[in-house]
Amino acid sequence: MSSYSTVKTLTVDATNGINYAYRSVGTDTDAPPLVLLQHFRGNLDNWDPALVDALAQGRRVITFDSRGVAATTGSTPHTIAAMAEDAVDFIAALGLSRVDLLGFSIGSFVAQEVALLRPDLVNRIVLASAAPQGASGMHGWAPDIIEAVGGEVPSAEGYLRVFFTTTEAGQAAGQAVLGRVFGGRSEGHDVPTTWATRLAQYDAVAHWGIPNHSLLERLRAITQPVFIANGDSDRMILPRYSYLLAGLLPDAEIKIYPDAAHGFLFQYHEEFAADVDAFLRN
Template identity: 55%
Template sequence: MYVDAPNQTIEAANGVTYAYRRCGTPHSPPLLLLQHFRGTLDSWDPALVDALAAERDVIALDHAGVALSTGQVCHSVRDLVRDTLAFMSALGLDQVDVLGYSMGGFTAQELALLRPRAVRRLVLAATAPRGAPGVQGYTEDVLAHADFDPLGAEDYLYTFFRHTGTSQRSGLEFLGRYIEREDDRDVPVTAAARDAQYDAVVEWGTPDHGALQRLEGIRQPVFVAGGDHDIVIPPRVFHLLGGLLPDARVKIYPDSGHGFLFQHHRQFARDVLDFLS
């Protein structure tokens, strides 16, 4: 179970010691999880990871300079790709399936473009294509709940879950799972790491029609998923992303926000596993 998975470390050729957790069923290729803005190893929903790990070998990591990993934090998505490849090389992973969530979805797209042989299939959750209109940074209301320390339960509920009774109850259930791990927890992201990650988010969202056309180069099958009331990434962007990819399917989950994959963790895990198989 993910809640009991030990924190492991491995030193890569770039001198960074990466913290990661690995659990699940032996499977080739493994499923690599790439995290959202300010996310750590503890930010993944244990229920979601356990559902995926029932059929897959699942690996989650902290990027360089984030939480328990050493090194300098990445200021651009291209740097995050290099960082991901260094981690993969250290673990001896020639090819992976990738689940990229939010900012992790930026990295997943660029990874598939820059090193296509390293990626078999892509799951892009609550994320946007590079250069899409209206995604350069976060709105003021989102930043008011995401860009300070420490984050409280109300900030998670506001940012990740739709402002309805059903979705908010799901958010509270997620928070209960989030704090279930008592020992060997990851450490919070520093302010410097947070600011560097936001640089990457803003740079990725700079409007650029040419960048959108690059998506034609992603030839792997892609599953694009999101919540119907996401206030971090506008849901219209999920359809744009799916339409620009040569081989993509899109699913929008009801009554949910940026954390749709936590609210609908059972169904999302089933959809991901069916897609990957």
């Protein structure tokens, strides 16, 4: 099996006129392909290759740059709903009729919308560091969080501060992830995301977080099995939103990983991949 660190970036043209950059690892099996939806400001290179390779044992795993992000053409949408329509267009361009979704951070918002927009397309859903639309306290991020990850030039220091705990174990895990994410690929790097993408995605985050408790009822329509996961110390999207999601979704299970923050799925890549695999195979 090819590794995410060496697999080539491919492109596909969709009926919406967008040319999407994507990568595919693993092999086609009876299991639906697993499509990954990326975090705020992330591109293809920001997925931990160790996690992607572990997820790709026994199934095909697909990552992609959504519209206007990095190497994909077009302009980045300013709403989660538009991002979900964009994800559906990409999946259709690949000729896929049934997929599993793994949405991380802002990608978890998109995954929820895809399931609501096109329920027949989605088999099972994994929501990592997730929150429902309209939940109180989600209207933007704390000033120190957006300062760390929302500046004009992203930094390793800001990444470590938000994605990992300040404990010795947390920082050691963060350094290991930095080495894999930013040092694992020697050639064929993705295009960096732009300031326009950052602004559009934060607009989408803010709109998603406008308090409106009536929107929480929308989750009742997501009848697919859902696995919800987070780190116990995630300050970017607090673990309480994972519990809120688990209580609102008709068929959900939840796991919180210890001494972990926003990057828990990279920190615990082996355990998380095993948990995801068990959930998808259930």
